[in-house]
Amino acid sequence: MAYELDLTGRRALITGAGQGVGRGIALAFAAAGARVIVNDLRLERAAAVAEEIGASALPSAFDVTDHADVTAAVEELGVVDVLVNNAGNAGAAGFGGLGRFVDTTPADWEPFLRVNLYGVLHCAHAVLPGMMERGWGRIITISSDSGRTGEANMAVYGAAKAGAAGLTRALAVEGGRYGVTANTIALGTMRTEATEGLWADPDNPQAKALLRRYAVRRPGLPEDAAALAVFLAGEQASWITGQTYPVNGGISFAQ
Numbered sequence: 001m002a003y004e005l006d007l008t009g010r011r012a013l014i015t016g017a018g019q020g021v022g023r024g025i026a027l028a029f030a031a032a033g034a035r036v037i038v039n040d041l042r043l044e045r046a047a048a049v050a051e052e053i054g055a056s057a058l059p060s061a062f063d064v065t066d067h068a069d070v071t072a073a074v075e076e077l078g079v080v081d082v083l084v085n086n087a088g089n090a091g092a093a094g095f096g097g098l099g100r101f102v103d104t105t106p107a108d109w110e111p112f113l114r115v116n117l118y119g120v121l122h123c124a125h126a127v128l129p130g131m132m133e134r135g136w137g138r139i140i141t142i143s144s145d146s147g148r149t150g151e152a153n154m155a156v157y158g159a160a161k162a163g164a165a166g167l168t169r170a171l172a173v174e175g176g177r178y179g180v181t182a183n184t185i186a187l188g189t190m191r192t193e194a195t196e197g198l199w200a201d202p203d204n205p206q207a208k209a210l211l212r213r214y215a216v217r218r219p220g221l222p223e224d225a226a227a228l229a230v231f232l233a234g235e236q237a238s239w240i241t242g243q244t245y246p247v248n249g250g251i252s253f254a255q
Helices: 020-031 043-053 067-077 106-134 145-149 155-178 193-199 205-211 222-233
Strands: 011-014 035-040 057-061 082-085 137-144 180-187 244-247
Touching (some): 011 020, 145 155, 145 244, 155 244, 180 222, 193 205
Parallel strands (some): 011 035, 180 244
16 A cells, blocks of 8 residues: 555645745645645735645635635635635734633624634635535534643633534544545644744743643644644544544643
């Protein structure tokens, strides 16, 4: 049996791929031979990553929080073999908590639920019928350890991420007989554009305190998530579904 991770001939839609983890996943999928649809809310970011990849990439700007927008985009794009639900938010400027749950209001919750939960619902709802009809598909949801273990001051973000993971498990049950698998990757703290201010100074006491909680004392990098996503999208992972995989440097463990 060959163990080369080859996605040649597959069309992969990666949401929120204009930067950060999504960009890293898009680059890895292209390197594995997939035709990559680079989604971002801002066309210029999607186009920049698509240009970086080359002829095998296509930019697609749509808002994952808008069901009609997602549906129209997927209809225009055609076949989607692999969906990577990467688009998400974690607070102001893309990083930071809500604060204590008791001090928040429903208005504070809405942005987290719209992107991290409803965005996954909308995208899966748009691509799943085609995957079932063709008898093959992969849905990979990028989640967070906040949704897997819970974290102070991140209650609603964690709830949204946990909900997305729960949806992914349900899709695994519904899609398995049609050759569709669905899995979740739960990330720890990542080093991306949104968090660079935390890591830029190696002597930053906040960063040092955070990294002391990790068995592997560094923040995650986009390629750490990308490697597992490519594997889960391939033929070698065809009997793996409904699982949540922590990629988190050992800040928490799964049995």
